[in-house]
Amino acid sequence: MGVPEPPPENRPPSLHGLSRRRGVLLLSALLTLLALLPAGCRRPSKGIRLALNDWPGYEYFRLAQQQGFLDRSRLDLRLLNYSDQAAQVRAFLEGRADAVAITSVDAVQICARRPDRCPVLVFVIDESHGGDRLLAPQAVERMAQLVGRPIGVEDSALAVYLLHRAFQLHGLPPPSPTLERHVPPAQVSEALRSGAIAAVLTYPPLANRLQETEGLRSLFSSRDLPGEILDVLAVDPAVLRQRPEAMRALIDGWRLARHWEASAGDSARLAMARRLALSPEDLQLAQQGLLYPGLQEQWQLLRPGPSSHRRDLERIRRELVRMGRIPQATPLPTLDARFVFSPLPPAMEPRTAAAALPRS
Numbered sequence: 001m002g003v004p005e006p007p008p009e010n011r012p013p014s015l016h017g018l019s020r021r022r023g024v025l026l027l028s029a030l031l032t033l034l035a036l037l038p039a040g041c042r043r044p045s046k047g048i049r050l051a052l053n054d055w056p057g058y059e060y061f062r063l064a065q066q067q068g069f070l071d072r073s074r075l076d077l078r079l080l081n082y083s084d085q086a087a088q089v090r091a092f093l094e095g096r097a098d099a100v101a102i103t104s105v106d107a108v109q110i111c112a113r114r115p116d117r118c119p120v121l122v123f124v125i126d127e128s129h130g131g132d133r134l135l136a137p138q139a140v141e142r143m144a145q146l147v148g149r150p151i152g153v154e155d156s157a158l159a160v161y162l163l164h165r166a167f168q169l170h171g172l173p174p175p176s177p178t179l180e181r182h183v184p185p186a187q188v189s190e191a192l193r194s195g196a197i198a199a200v201l202t203y204p205p206l207a208n209r210l211q212e213t214e215g216l217r218s219l220f221s222s223r224d225l226p227g228e229i230l231d232v233l234a235v236d237p238a239v240l241r242q243r244p245e246a247m248r249a250l251i252d253g254w255r256l257a258r259h260w261e262a263s264a265g266d267s268a269r270l271a272m273a274r275r276l277a278l279s280p281e282d283l284q285l286a287q288q289g290l291l292y293p294g295l296q297e298q299w300q301l302l303r304p305g306p307s308s309h310r311r312d313l314e315r316i317r318r319e320l321v322r323m324g325r326i327p328q329a330t331p332l333p334t335l336d337a338r339f340v341f342s343p344l345p346p347a348m349e350p351r352t353a354a355a356a357l358p359r360s
Contacts, residue, residue, distance in 0.1 A: 045242060046074055048076070049078045049096070050079055050101065051092060051101070052081060052088065053083065053084060053101075054277075056290060057231050058101045058231070059272050060257040060261070061253070061254055063272065064250075065079060067256075074245045075249035080097055084156065093114050098235065099235040100119070101233055103158045103231055104230045105158040107119055107232060107313075108330065108332065109326065111330050112327060117236055118237070119236060119333050120334045121233070121302065121334070121335050121336065122234075122235055122302070123232065123233040123254070124230050124298055124309070125254070127229065127291040128229040130221045130223035132158075132222040133201070133222075134162075134166050134199055134221070136200075137215075140198065142219075144170070146167075146175075146199055146219075147172055147173065147175075150179045151163060151179060151199050151201065152182075152188055152191060153181065157320065157325065164323055166220040169224060183197060183200070185206050188210065192210075205277060205278045212282075223289075227312065230309065230312070235247060237334065247339065251339045258292070269283060295341060299340050303337045304335075310335060317330055
């Protein structure tokens with residue numbers, strides 16, 4: 001005859017029940033501790049969404065991803081490709097991108113539209129030295145022939161800025177906004193032939209194709225504005241505060257990709273040309289319209305205090321205010337040179353890498 005069981009209220013808790021209750025309490029305590037930990041003690045996020053378009057200087061970010069030059073322990077990169085800079089800017093303004101490869105002019109425009117996301121410029125990708133061009137048929141021999149005539153431009157702050165600077169340099173009144181025509185790239189040739197536009201302000205690869213197929217002449221280019229039109233890596237200040245190492249890894253990857261292109265020769269250039277839908281010859285022509293600052297020049301442009309690019313940004317703001325494009329109180333992008341002299345990780349550095357990239 002068995003021993004009678006005690007009533008339920010006098011029964012000791014089962015080992016299974018104790019184990020489950022202890023697990024719940026332990027999990028709850030761990031979650032509470034994690035919530036109380038300062039942000040610096042948690043594993044930092046390494047995700048970066050970078051908006052870019054088809055421009056030779058930006059292509060090194062893609063090469064870095066394709067060739068494995070990005071340190072995945074520090075960076076999880078998502079590239080967002082757009083057809084033009086206006087779409088890139090919208091992505092950044094709407095919070096769909098953490099960083100954007102754009103011109104300094106577009107960066108100032110972002111500060112006007114979203115002062116809370118006024119970006120930090122952490123890297124100078126290249127200087128447009130003839131890449132951006134105002135093209136017209138051979139019958140148009142002088143800038144003065146364009147006064148009062150419609151001109152095709154991209155829907156971006158840079159396009160309007162360059163157009164005004166082109167007329168300004170020639171002592172001509174800037175075109176009225178009513179004469180600006182936003183023509184899709186695929187329709188530019190037809191718009192020129194029909195007379196819907198008298199000229200077009202554009203850049204490679206479209207500029208190269210138009211000069212080759214339509215026989216257009218260049219009346220003005222960014223070569224006429226030395227040091228003024230820079231392509232930069234612009235970052236949301238909040239993202240930069242949270243993920244500085246991810247940004248360092250992104251810049252390291254760009255540098256490694258450019259080193260690799262210099263050492264790999266034709267195979268690298270062929271890969272870039274294929275991605276940009278250009279012939280290797282056209283890519284070479286496009287690259288001739290760009291200058292890539294060396295590390296010392298990067299420092300001079302981005303260093304703390306008065307710098308050459310700070311003066312450029314102030315001039316850009318003055319011009320955009322004069323054009324009625326931004327308010328006078330628009331803040332300027334912050335400059336941050338902390339990543340300029342970052343040593344490349346030894347395990348990732350190509351054998352052919354030099355201590356600094358020369359300006360080329």
